[in-house]
Amino acid sequence: MTRQLGAVEAGGTKFVCAVGTGPENIVARTKVATQDPATTIGNVLSFFAEHDVTAIGVASFGPLELRRRHELYGYITTTPKPGWSNTEIVGPLEAATRVPIGFDTDVNGAALGEGRWGAARGLSTFVYVTIGTGIGGGAVVNGQVAHGLVHAEMGHLSVRRKPGDDFAGTCPFHGDCFEGMASGPSMAARWGTPAETLTGDALEAAIEIEAHYIAEGLRNIVYAIAPERIIVGGGVSSIDGLLPQVRRKLTESLAGYPGLPDHEKPDFVTPPGLGDGSGIAGAFALAETALAERL
């Protein structure tokens, strides 16, 4: 019999749980609304009580403690989400299922998923960036997810202001960082209405500014990590016409340095190959890794 793996994409509004041999062969799936931690994790455990799995991968909203030797390893730590600060995730799953649990951020998971089954197949160094309610990024470097002190926090990279723009930005820490200038809530604050309600000239103006700040964020990712490809997902990134503008402005921002033709290829900045399935695919990849480490 083929081994069944478990996958959990843990988000702020829902936890998607799946069982299968991988994202292309899912045999059971459920969505659990994100309520208080005890209820939510209880519902996740009920799902897995009905399915035999050999490992579970969890790709979670953060911040997370990922240092194995840290006493809070496996926790969601200082999240602003009410009730979820310092919530243990890995522990209860491990106790209930007694299988290895893989654990990483949603964006690192998405990066792994895209690397294994999506737009970064065959590449060894690439970045997944999500632009939505927040901005986050996960890097795979030499085939491994990059972890240092903590997962990267690419949403807080600095971005050069568009000349004449005096919008203060919405990041509670930095004001005008990448997330403060380019997230969905930032667009809504700037235009006084959610981005998806904009049309015509207003939409065009919004895309022009949004593309500038996304390109500035990607420029810093290019110079810090030299990825072979950058995958851009998340709700904001799917605004029609946005990514082509981002590509143009990234080329302008790099200004011919270091002059690699690769940076100007249309697939250097690309949408996810798995659509909105990168996250659950990443959770499967984390389960695979956890299983391999145990064997």
Added chain:
Amino acid sequence: MTRQLGAVEAGGTKFVCAVGTGPENIVARTKVATQDPATTIGNVLSFFAEHDVTAIGVASFGPLELRRRHELYGYITTTPKPGWSNTEIVGPLEAATRVPIGFDTDVNGAALGEGRWGAARGLSTFVYVTIGTGIGGGAVVNGQVAHGLVHAEMGHLSVRRKPGDDFAGTCPFHGDCFEGMASGPSMAARWGTPAETLTGDALEAAIEIEAHYIAEGLRNIVYAIAPERIIVGGGVSSIDGLLPQVRRKLTESLAGYPGLPDHEKPDFVTPPGLGDGSGIAGAFALAETALAERL
């Protein structure tokens, strides 16, 4: 008999060549002035003709082609240094010595050297940044040098302007990027005199501005890579009183996010443990790796 390794630190003004079992046990050493490529490489080969080595590591000024399958692998590529554009380095060394040749940038080499013998011993994810005639950075991620499309080009990260500063910057590509605002030549252009000639109030003012831009560059490295430590070397970095200011301004720039006490420790931003020996140590580390890959 212990294996002897060869090491070459290839710089714009000199090539340092050494033979030994490692940087702590060098049995022969020479400096070759950087002239035209043929003369310079000829002199390096003469040195190694007199010494039996089992592998040679070269840590070189760049940009370099490091993709193994690329036809220009082992070359210095588009350097502005007169006469050195598209110069083959690995090929002639391999042909003359018939030993494995390790090859990487000077900053990646320095990062490896600091990881093996210096200020990053025991860490798995860290960055070495040099601030001198240019600004460059090398990252080790999960114990391996980060390479993507190309080595990273951290000198071209963007930096937020210090309010009121209207200096245009000296980067020929970007003007006011990290290197354009904080390299040695940038300081000289801003103050009309090399930094080492400044004293008193002028020096204090220069340090204040310099620390701002270095901190801004390091902030982007922190958020892109989440290193456990950042080692700052290069001539400019050794200006008395500069690093403590950089640490203070980095803390300000991170603004409490993600709130890790590690970022405020005095050794989070630290000078090289090997002083000006990081580069040659890195070349030894590259020789070791080349030997291990061959065996």
